Amino acid sequence: DGGITQSPKYLFRKEGQNVTLSCEQNLNHDAMYWYRQDPGQGLRLIYYSQIVNDFQKGDIAEGYSVSREKKESFPLTVTSAQKNPTAFYLCASSSAIRSYNEQFFGPGTRLTVL
């Protein structure tokens, strides 16, 4: 089955540590996205990528970094510079960045900073 996988489902981090969230898709989609979800805040865009080896900052990129070395993979690193990283993180993809294309979402990773 085609889809988006995110791992791990739950992640715990100590303050001051960097942590990397995995996102893989086998939908052959060009575009991929990372969102952060906090209760009552909706989804906020962290980073997005239209093609391999290219990515752009979203609305809340500070304290995060990404890479896009393969079409299928778009890992997100939450660095120690992110002051409040505890949140639910969602990865998404779409066939291209067009105004009418829907995004397909993975199951999410819940990050908790201890």
Next chain:
Amino acid sequence: AQSVTQLGSHVSVSEGALVLLRCNYSSSVPPYLFWYVQYPNQGLQLLLKYTTGATLVKGINGFEAEFKKSETSFHLTKPSAHMSDAAEYFCAVSESSGAGSYQLTFGKGTKLSVIP
């Protein structure tokens, strides 16, 4: 920048009653609009989308939404609520981020509870 307003962070309906979840958007150009559903601790699933053409859009699980340009609204409805409809619902609008690329701007979500 475009924005999306979902009226009511929590909505409760009785099983079998009409479901109405409200969404208003701000846009200076014809918008593309989406409704997603999220079950607890899961990702988002597309319910329906409006691009062009018919203003009444039918989606999955018996949901539909009507695009009303004059009211800048895209409210989601379902004639008869089921217990399985209990979830959080997000309205989103497609917005240009320059250089031919687009982003989705999401509302803050409406949590639907269905009372037996």
